[in-house]
Amino acid sequence: MxxxxxxxxxxxxxxxxxxxxxxxxxxxxxxxxxxxxxxxxxxxxxxxxxxxxxxxxxxxxxxxxxxxxxxxxxxxxxxxxxxxxxxxxxxxxxxxxxxxxxxxxxxxxxxxxxxxxxxxxxxxxxxxxxxxxxxxxxxxxxxxxxxxxxxxxxxxxxxxxxxxxxxLERMTVTVVSFGFKYGMPLDADMVMDVRFLPNPFYVESLRRKSGQEAVVGEYIWKWPVTQQFMEKLAGLIDFLVPHYVKEGKSQLIIAIGCTGGLHRSVFIAEKMFEYLKAKGFKVNVEHRDIKHNVIE
Known part of the structure; x- marks a missing residue:
């Protein structure tokens, strides 16, 4: 060479x-x-x-x-x-x-x-x-x-x-929210299913809002199960990402899915984006199915 x-x-x-x-x-x-x-x-x-x-x-x-x-x-x-x-x-x-x-x-x-x-x-x-x-x-x-x-x-x-x-410092991490009803992202390296979290769809005032809006985020975050999940997810990411970097991976795609890709997956993807950004990673966030404005 x-x-x-x-x-x-x-x-x-x-x-x-x-x-x-x-x-x-x-x-x-x-x-x-x-x-x-x-x-x-x-x-x-x-x-x-x-x-x-x-x-x-x-x-x-x-x-x-x-x-x-x-x-x-x-x-x-x-x-x-x-x-x-x-x-x-x-x-x-x-x-x-x-x-x-x-x-x-x-x-x-x-x-x-x-x-x-x-x-x-x-x-x-x-x-x-x-x-x-x-x-x-x-x-x-x-x-x-x-x-x-x-x-x-x-x-x-x-x-x-x-x-x-x-x-040499960091690979690129992309966090993608999606709705299972539209299929999983084919290029995802990790897929997290958050359909077990409390669903804002069943709150009339939140039904047509997305997980990017503060009122929806406050509703999802107030439940202990959400906070426990984020704590465990952060621990998993802290363990896995350095190993992916060591392997020489140039891009990691983390997919977060709920039913329609409008509420829970969007909120958790934003939280994960904030967490990784604070860690110093080069990170992007995408909301694949929010454009559908689908009601879960």
């Missing part, structure tokens, strides 16, 4: 063994805000970088995958790196590799052909590729062996190497 910095412009080239996890790395880079391109010929890197650097700051972080799929074009990578060194550009190389056994297992699981042995044994392709990559590997300032790494662990390593300082 090659990194060039020019006036806050960063270019990253991802390279290494086939089957070592370059696809997972490029997805991790996308999560970090990098503009990603796969299988770009090395000779085009300087021109592409120049175009992006002249974008007026719109594209300041780029990740390009360059590997042996480029055929003869790949062999010009070393020459390109030398040219950039002569121009005074700083860079790093992060080389992704894995054991022969791991690469063979991954190729058998995906039933794909190795690019260096399309009609032969995978082991033969691995040996050819290691020989061909030896020069680039020798330039590496970082080498990651992905043999024993999970996807989350690999993402964590990439985050530590290439995320900006503020991106």
């Amino acid at each position: 090659f990194t060039m910095t020019i006036d806050n412009f960063r270019l990253v080239i991802i390279t290494g063994m086939s089957g070592a996890g370059k696809s997972q790395v490029i997805r991790a880079m996308e999560d970090l805000g990098y503009f990603c391109v796969d299988n770009l010929p090395p000779m085009l890197i300087p021109k592409f970088a120049e175009l992006c650097a002249q974008s007026g700051g719109k594209v300041s972080k780029i990740a390009l995958v360059v590997d042996i799929r480029g055929g003869e074009f790949f062999d010009t990578l070393a020459q390109v790196l030398e040219g950039m060194e002569k121009q005074g550009h700083l860079y790093e190389i992060l080389f992704l590799e894995a054991s022969d056994a791991t690469i063979i297992r991954r190729y058998k699981e995906t039933r794909r052909r190795h690019p260096m042995a399309p009609h032969g044994r995978i082991s033969e392709g691995i040996n050819r590729e290691r020989d061909r990559l030896e020069q680039i590997r020798g330039r590496a300032t970082h080498i990651i062996d992905t043999s024993g790494l999970s996807t989350a662990e690999l993402k964590g390593k990439i985050t530590l190497l290439f995320a900006e300082e503020r991106e």
Whole structure:
């Protein structure tokens, strides 16, 4: 992986063994805000970088995958790196590799052909590729062996190497209120059912108001069961969120559901938003079904 910095412009080239996890790395880079391109010929890197650097700051972080799929074009990578060194550009190389056994297992699981042995044994392709990559590997300032790494662990390593300082601090948490009658949010990581809480629907003066209104919130909050639930939910969040951050998760979606998504779920979602915000998390709140103005 090659990194060039020019006036806050960063270019990253991802390279290494086939089957070592370059696809997972490029997805991790996308999560970090990098503009990603796969299988770009090395000779085009300087021109592409120049175009992006002249974008007026719109594209300041780029990740390009360059590997042996480029055929003869790949062999010009070393020459390109030398040219950039002569121009005074700083860079790093992060080389992704894995054991022969791991690469063979991954190729058998995906039933794909190795690019260096399309009609032969995978082991033969691995040996050819290691020989061909030896020069680039020798330039590496970082080498990651992905043999024993999970996807989350690999993402964590990439985050530590290439995320900006503020991106390392907190992931984004989105709290979504919804009504079960409209279905659960498909992208939710956690779902809390609050239909057991006292329902403002049965109070005539509150029936047509939402959980965002103070009078509705006062009604829901006055019941001991609500306060006990919030205390336990806060404890659960305090336990889980640091583990999600450690896993390298970039976004956590917490869904709070009641019958119609108008009263109880809205109020609890707002309370959870306030709690997480006070903790210093980057948090958003959305009320998916309040727009329906549905009466529970």
